[in-house]
Amino acid sequence: MIDRAAVEAVLNAIPDPATGRGLVEAGVPKGLTVTEDRAGFVIEVPADRTAAYAPVRDAAEAALKAMPGMARVSVILTAETAPAARKASLSPAAVEQTRAKAPVPTDRPAHVRRVLAVASGKGGVGKSTVSVNLATALARRGLSVGILDADVHGPSLPTMLGLSGKPDYVDGAMVPHRAHGLKAMSVGLLTKAEDAMVWRGPMASQALTQMLTQTRWGTEDQPLDVLVVDLPPGTGDVQLTLIQKTPLDGAVIVSTPQEVALADARRAHTLFQRVNVPTLGLIENMSGPVFGRGGAEAEAGRLGVDFLGDLPLEASVREAGDAGAPLTSGDVADRFDAIAAAVAQKLGL
Structure with a gap:
């Protein structure tokens, strides 16, 4: 020991x-x-x-x-967090665990036009897979896109994009890795692949803050059009830290069709409602004979938000993620392109 x-x-x-x-x-x-x-x-x-x-x-x-x-x-x-930002993070407007309020966020990351959160509420619904493929679909539209892996305890972005190695530092800021048309940052790039993040909430939140605010996402001449943030499951410290640190332009919620996943999707939507972040829509992942289909579309109707589309449970999606190469062709890639078009329109891009 x-x-x-x-x-x-x-x-x-x-x-x-x-x-x-x-x-x-x-x-x-x-x-x-x-x-x-x-x-x-x-x-x-x-x-x-x-x-x-x-x-x-x-x-x-x-x-x-x-x-x-x-x-x-x-x-x-x-x-270090600047004193003014540190003071803001401790202000009475911070989100409380017992009753969510709309916190006063600090400014968005430098030279980033839009910040999009991808959430699920429940783990295991393919949220990271959706985040990566949605980000690359947005990039195929000619947008400058970054992706931030905010799942501090279970980072999957390095595997799904085929990335490794610690980022370089320039003038105190981390330089994101580039892959498949994206600028990418993950805690998995700051540690060894086999390391376990034995951190409580404050350390996880600090890691997210570092990656969000101290990464050179864009420049004055070449700003990032949209930063896609792949959130961890649940509605805890990391989600609240993101809400406090930057204005979110919208959230996309991913769910599988069955009720056990939809219940957590409702909770994620409720969190965003309470902090005045618009839910741009629901995506049904792994749709088909195994988990059923249509559950997320019906839930979107009950919540009064848009249904962005369904994605079938296919081996090609898993194979692409394991190979570190997002989908670029085929039926599922076409579906991601359609979802990306709807999301870009909602974000004004």
Whole structure:
């Protein structure tokens, strides 16, 4: 079993560039979590110091992995939230767990015209598959598209887009990976593929904030038309952090046809209603003999939102995701193109 004191001793042997003291003595590790065979923490520094601390992150990660019995390590380097933004995140307008309110979001990411959330409420309905293929379908329309994998505990974007390797830093900002016409960022690109994110809500929210606000999504000359955010299942910390950090221009909700999934889709719609984010429509995924069909379309009618289309349960979709190559042709790709056209119109793109 990994001992916390031993972890702190290993980290304290690495000097802090700012003070020369050990990392723990200097208070560098934030949210240090130590369990039976794994450890993780965040290094939070000013934006202009991220390049200086990148070697520190790498050294800490390597030193912890070298400890006997250590199976998994996660070290995230992030820039400090500006004081004004930090104050806003703690304001009374923040979303409460017991009664959702519309928070006062900070500004949208720099040089991003629209932010689209893809949500499900329930896990396992193919939301990430829809997010990736919807994003590439939007890109096929000639739009500049980014995709952010906000599922901190179960990132799937690297696999579905065939990506690996940590992003570069330029002037304190991360440079997103490029693949299949998209700019992409995921916590899975900041850690090893086998690492488990042993984080509580605040650390997960911090990771989302870093990827959302400290990624070079676009420039003044070439802004990003739309950032697609692949949300994790549920209506918890990550969803509320996204709502607090940026104005959302709309949400698309993905569900399979059966009632157990539709019940969670209703909850996701209710969350967006309460925080004044328009639900652009529902998508029925895995439609066909196995799960049935028509459930999401009927639910959209009950909720008073548009039904954007259905996507059949086909092996080609799974094969494309496993191969890291989104669909570009065939019936399902055509359906994604039709959904993308409707979403782009609703977003004014």
